[in-house]
Amino acid sequence: MTAARPRVIVLNGPGSSGKSSAARALQKIARGPLIHVAMDAFLDMLPDSLIGHPDGLAFDAVQIEGHRTIIVRTGPVCERLLTGMRASVAALARAGNDLIVDDVMLRGEIAIYRDLLPFADLRFVGFFLPLEVLEAREAARGDREIGLARGQVDSFSREDGYDLIVDNPEADPERIAAEIRDAFGL
Numbered sequence: 001m002t003a004a005r006p007r008v009i010v011l012n013g014p015g016s017s018g019k020s021s022a023a024r025a026l027q028k029i030a031r032g033p034l035i036h037v038a039m040d041a042f043l044d045m046l047p048d049s050l051i052g053h054p055d056g057l058a059f060d061a062v063q064i065e066g067h068r069t070i071i072v073r074t075g076p077v078c079e080r081l082l083t084g085m086r087a088s089v090a091a092l093a094r095a096g097n098d099l100i101v102d103d104v105m106l107r108g109e110i111a112i113y114r115d116l117l118p119f120a121d122l123r124f125v126g127f128f129l130p131l132e133v134l135e136a137r138e139a140a141r142g143d144r145e146i147g148l149a150r151g152q153v154d155s156f157s158r159e160d161g162y163d164l165i166v167d168n169p170e171a172d173p174e175r176i177a178a179e180i181r182d183a184f185g186l
Contacts, residue, residue, distance in 0.1 A: 005119065005120055005121045006093040006094075006096055006097060006098055006099070006119075006120045006121070007034075007098040007099070007120065007121045007123070007184070007186065008089065008093050008098070008099045008101060008113075008117055008120045008121070008122045008123070009026075009034075009099065009100050009101065009123050009124075009125060009180065009184060009186070010101045010103055010105075010110075010113055010122070010123070010124050010125065011023060011100065011101065011102050011103065011125045011127065012103055012104065012105045012109075012110070012124060012125065012126055012127065012156070012160075012162075013104070013126060013127025013128065013129075013156060013166070014104065014127070014134055014148075014149050014152035014153050014155075014156065015104065015134075015138065015144055015148045015149050015152060016134050016135075016137040016138040016141060016144060016148070016149050017127035017128075017129050017134060017137075017149075017166075018127060018129075018137075018166070018173060018176060019102045019103075019127055020038060020040070020102050021173035022127075022166070022173045022176040022177050022180065023036045023038070023100045023102045023177075024036065024173070025173040025174045025176070025177035026100055026177035026180055026181060026186070027100065028177070029174075029177055029178060029181055030098075030181055030186040031181075031186060032098060032186075033097075033098065034098050034099060034100045034186070035092060035097045035098070035099050035100070036099075036100050036101075036102065037085070037088070037089055037092065037099055037100070037101045037102065038102045039082075039085065039102055039103045039104055040102070042081055042082065042084075042085040043057060043078075043081070045081065046077070046078065046081065050075075050077055050078070053075065054073070054075045055075040055076055055077045055078075056074075056075050056077050056078050057072070057073075057074055057075070057078045058072070058073040058074075058075070059071070059072060059073075059145055059148070060072075060073060061145070061147060064150075067147070067150055068146055068147035068150070069147045069150045069151045070145050070146075070147040070148040070150070070151040071151050072106075072148070072151060072152070086109070086112055086113065086116060087116065089101055089113070089116070089117070090116040090117055093117060093119070093120045094119065098186075104152065106152065106155045106156075110124060110160055110161060123163040123164070123183075123184050124160075124161065124162045124163050124164075125162060125163065125164045125165075125166060125180060126156065126158060126160065126162035126164070126165050126166065127156075127166045127167075128156065128158060128165060128166065128167040129166075129167060129169050130169060131149065131150060131153050133169040134149035134150075134153060135149055135150065137149075163183070163184075164179070164180065164183050164184075166179070
């Protein structure tokens with residue numbers, strides 16, 4: 001599948017929006033190999049001592065309008081890790097790999113990807129699902145703090161320059177993957 005320009009599809013949205021499931025489904029149906037770069041895999045590289053620590057990745061539980069809300073705070077070690085993750089995306093693409101990147105971009109990272117990947121066919125997919133759907137998925141997963149989606153959902157804007165929007169709460173990962181594949185000729 002690799003053309004003259006590597007293809008990089010960046011999936012962005014709050015936790016439990018289906019990015020990872022869609023990425024894995026897309027790998028199965030794409031005409032050529034897509035390397036899945038997952039933010040969670042990079043966050044798993046942090047030592048346990050930096051989870052819940054201000055230098056690493058902290059999850060602050062607060063009450064907002066009577067609802068448990070998790071505010072994610074990244075310290076300097078985590079910020080360096082995420083900077084390295086995005087530079088790794090560029091290195092993988094520069095080596096000729098087509099990528100599907102699963103990220104949670106809360107602070108202008110779209111511009112960072114554009115700066116890092118001017119040589120690539122770069123596309124952005126925004127995941128926008130109703131909060132009640134995100135919270136139900138979050139509860140069903142059992143591996144996320146309840147309130148994480150609520151703390152992230154308002155940080156995403158449809159106006160951020162997405163090439164494709166995923167906003168159908170009824171769509172399963174396979175359907176979303178087919179939509180992405182068809183939209184970008186993968």
